[in-house]
Amino acid sequence: MSTLLIKNIAVLVTMDATRREIENGGMFIEDGFIKKVGKTDELPESADKVLDLKDHLVMPGLVNTHHHFYQTLTRVVPAAQDANLFNWLKTLYPIWARMTPEHIYISTKTALAELALSGCTTASDHLYLFPNGSSLDDEIRAAREMGVRLHASRGSMSLGESKGGLPPDSVVDDEEFILKDSQRLIETYHDAQPGSMVQIVLAPCSPFSVTGELMRESAKLAREYGVQLHTHLAETEDEVEFTKEKFGFRPLGYMQELDWVGEDVWFAHSIYINDEERHVYADTGCGVAHCPSSNMRLASGIAPIREYMQLGVKVGIGVDGSASNDGSHLLEEARQAMMLARVRAGIEGASLSGSDTAPIMTARQALELATRGGAEVLGRTDIGSLEAGKCADFIAFNMNDLSYAGAQHDPVSAVVFCHPKNVDYTYVHGKPVVEKGELVNLDLQNHIRKHNQLANNLIEGSR
Numbered sequence: 001m002s003t004l005l006i007k008n009i010a011v012l013v014t015m016d017a018t019r020r021e022i023e024n025g026g027m028f029i030e031d032g033f034i035k036k037v038g039k040t041d042e043l044p045e046s047a048d049k050v051l052d053l054k055d056h057l058v059m060p061g062l063v064n065t066h067h068h069f070y071q072t073l074t075r076v077v078p079a080a081q082d083a084n085l086f087n088w089l090k091t092l093y094p095i096w097a098r099m100t101p102e103h104i105y106i107s108t109k110t111a112l113a114e115l116a117l118s119g120c121t122t123a124s125d126h127l128y129l130f131p132n133g134s135s136l137d138d139e140i141r142a143a144r145e146m147g148v149r150l151h152a153s154r155g156s157m158s159l160g161e162s163k164g165g166l167p168p169d170s171v172v173d174d175e176e177f178i179l180k181d182s183q184r185l186i187e188t189y190h191d192a193q194p195g196s197m198v199q200i201v202l203a204p205c206s207p208f209s210v211t212g213e214l215m216r217e218s219a220k221l222a223r224e225y226g227v228q229l230h231t232h233l234a235e236t237e238d239e240v241e242f243t244k245e246k247f248g249f250r251p252l253g254y255m256q257e258l259d260w261v262g263e264d265v266w267f268a269h270s271i272y273i274n275d276e277e278r279h280v281y282a283d284t285g286c287g288v289a290h291c292p293s294s295n296m297r298l299a300s301g302i303a304p305i306r307e308y309m310q311l312g313v314k315v316g317i318g319v320d321g322s323a324s325n326d327g328s329h330l331l332e333e334a335r336q337a338m339m340l341a342r343v344r345a346g347i348e349g350a351s352l353s354g355s356d357t358a359p360i361m362t363a364r365q366a367l368e369l370a371t372r373g374g375a376e377v378l379g380r381t382d383i384g385s386l387e388a389g390k391c392a393d394f395i396a397f398n399m400n401d402l403s404y405a406g407a408q409h410d411p412v413s414a415v416v417f418c419h420p421k422n423v424d425y426t427y428v429h430g431k432p433v434v435e436k437g438e439l440v441n442l443d444l445q446n447h448i449r450k451h452n453q454l455a456n457n458l459i460e461g462s463r
């Protein structure tokens with residue numbers, strides 16, 4: 001058994017049921033699980049490893065609920081910089097079609113490096129193109145080497161242009177193969193135990209890139225094995241028009257028709273979900289991955305997040321793919337969520353007195369979405385808060401940083417309101433992934449060089 005003691009924490013944000021914030025706090029950890037949380041003087045005095053986090057704020061590791069790691073290879077592609085979703089996709093599909101297993105492996109590490117440095121300890125990813133022999137295995141191997149928990153979504157596209165879908169036929173796959181590969185991945189990797197490092201999710205890409213039949217069959221398979229379901233939904237008005245015209249339903253109605261609602265389903269974006277449909281989310285337990293930067297970047301719209309929260313809908317934060325953000329800074333994304341909710345409140349004419357926070361999102365609420373909220377969306381009860389029995393997934397910020405100068409009266413809110421900085425420590429299951437601001441499991445400079453070479457090859461092939 002190995003033990004770890006974290007002591008002298010200036011402020012320990014637990015995110016437990018009563019949202020305790022403990023001054024001069026600490027945690028005692030055994031084999032990656034938290035045994036005790038409290039004041040430093042209430043904890044054992046020694047352990048195999050002791051970390052003194054004086055002057056630091058410690059909080060649960062952030063949970064990313066939506067991403068496409070491979071898109072770190074195609075950030076800021078000029079022709080896709082100023083396009084809306086459908087045109088952005090049509091520009092990028094042919095570039096992505098040239099990826100190899102190495103592109104998947106290297107780009108996964110790039111995204112996870114950015115995520116870990118910005119406080120993420122559990123990341124969900126949605127990989128839906130498998131060109132040139134690529135597979136989800138390449139991504140899982142990279143995540144294991146980085147030491148970050150992964151919910152790997154086996155995405156898919158089967159509705160090519162010739163059948164009325166959006167993607168070119170060259171990037172869609174045969175449905176029988178998709179389902180077979182999904183089953184293989186679940187049987188090979190899915191671990192549902194507490195402390196699990198890898199879980200598999202089935203994730204047909206979107207209503208405009210797969211058939212209803214594949215959605216139905218994927219749901220059946222996922223439920224046979226007890227794995228979660230994920231897809232993009234109601235991201236743009238174009239999509240609403242598409243599903244109405246092609247299937248005769250609004251996006252959520254189409255999902256209901258396909259048996260794609262329930263506690264085991266979460267949707268990315270969910271912007272064009274009307275009042276009545278929000279109640280369907282609340283009543284059936286569907287979760288939402290809110291991706292504010294991507295929604296702004298692609299001019300998609302503003303998701304009704306405060307309305308979801310008021311109805312008790314599960315909401316987490318996602319950075320979304322790095323071709324539509326164009327970064328993976330999860331703490332920044334929590335800040336964007338807070339800001340964008342305020343833009344929406346302003347547009348709707350909410351009057352803010354400073355005492356009634358109902359129409360807006362507070363800094364603590366943004367952190368809650370990024371921690372507890374994300375864990376709920378991913379169906380995890382062992383992460384998202386720091387309390388006895390949970391995984392020792394935590395992050396630490398040194399509050400003596402320039403970003404926080406003058407904000408010491410409320411360090412918890414400062415982490416969200418002030419310039420989003422990188423962490424000083426990220427621990428996953430009691431093991432360091434970032435220590436003193438540096439990645440433990442990656443030679444970053446060499447890695448960036450390699451990533452840029454691969455990215456250049458991809459883009460040059462399109463010239």
Ligand SMILES: [Zn+2]
Nearest residue numbers: 232268320321
């Ligand atoms: Zn996405």
